[in-house]
Amino acid sequence: MAAKKIIVLTLVVPIVLGVLGVGGYYGYNALMKQEANNNKDLEKFGLAVLPQSTTAPSVADEKERQAIYQQSTGVLGTTQEVATFADEKLSPTQKVIRGLMSDKEVLLEEKKKLNEDIDTLKARIAELEEYKRLNQHFAPDKISEELAKVKARLKKHLLNSTSAARFNNRQIEIISGASAVEYDKFIRRNRMILSDFQREELVSIYLPEFAFCLGDGVDIAANSASEERKLVRFFEERDITLLTTALKRDLDTVLTPCQEALHEQLAKYTPGTP
Structure with a gap:
């Protein structure tokens, strides 16, 4: 039987060589060698795109590697099934995909x-813009313009009121000026920017009561023109040095109770809308 196999092989090899020729035989071997080299190059490419570690894996790394082969949930919420192959059994293509x-x-x-981070920065920008807006509004030049309007509006209100006929022009200047000061303290204390309608509310409802309160006592504080x-x-000017000690004491006597009554009313104030 063995002799027959030898005879068959003896006959087959020459036939194959005869068909392929010597050049075809060596060409076949070269082709197989090139395919093996290509597979190695592809495997190297797959390994190159994967993170490499230059140190021995730690216990934590080993646990992480094992966790890869357990069912998990991806970032987008999709379920990732258990891997069906281990790292050492990955083909070059699978390693690239992995x-x-x-x-x-x-x-x-x-x-x-x-x-x-973007959401956090947007919130911070909004805070800074609001801070800028408030600072621009409360800048000395702009707030002085607003206070001048408030004082002028209150003076007009008092001059048109028959109840204010008992006050002379200087006294009206005093109580309208004091009212503008209280308005300034209120909006600064509460960091408020009032609309024209809301400003009119304060000028026509809250400040006149304060003005009349102070006006009734101003002749007690000021004993002369x-x-x-x-x-x-x-x-x-809000310059305290303009007042003598006695004048300041007399002013505080009549001003303090009027301020307390106003502050109590303003504490209940909720800016309205037209």
Whole structure:
């Protein structure tokens, strides 16, 4: 039987060589060698796109590697099934795909973090814009214009009121100036920017009561026209050095209860809309 096999092989090999020829035989071997080299190059490419570690895997790394082969949930909420192959059994193509999947998960996580950072920055920008808007509004030149309007509006209100006929012009200047000061304190204390309608509410409802309260006591604080003029300047310039000790004491006596009543009313004030 063995002799027959030898005879068959003896006959087959020459026939194959005869068909392929010597050049075809060596060409076949070269083709197989080139295919093996291509497979190795592709495997190297697959390994190149995967993260490499230059140190021995730690216990944590080993646990992480094992966790890969357990069912998990991806960043987008989709269920990832258990891997059917281990790292050492991956083909070059599978290794490339595995690396790309891992990179995708990392990028999605980075995108999520960037979106959170963007939301935080947007909120901070909104705070800074509001801060800028308030500072621009409360800048000395703009607030002085607003206070001048409030004082002029209150003076007009008092001059048109028969109840204010008992006050002379200097006293009206004093109580309208003091009312503008209280308006300024209120909006600064509460960091408020009032509309024209809301400003009119304060001027026509809350400040007149304060003005009449102070007006009824201003002749007690100021005993002469000279002292009345000092009070006019004081509420315009807010320079305490313009007042003598006695005049300041008398002013505080009549001003304090009027301020307390106004503050109590303003504490209940809710800006309305037209």
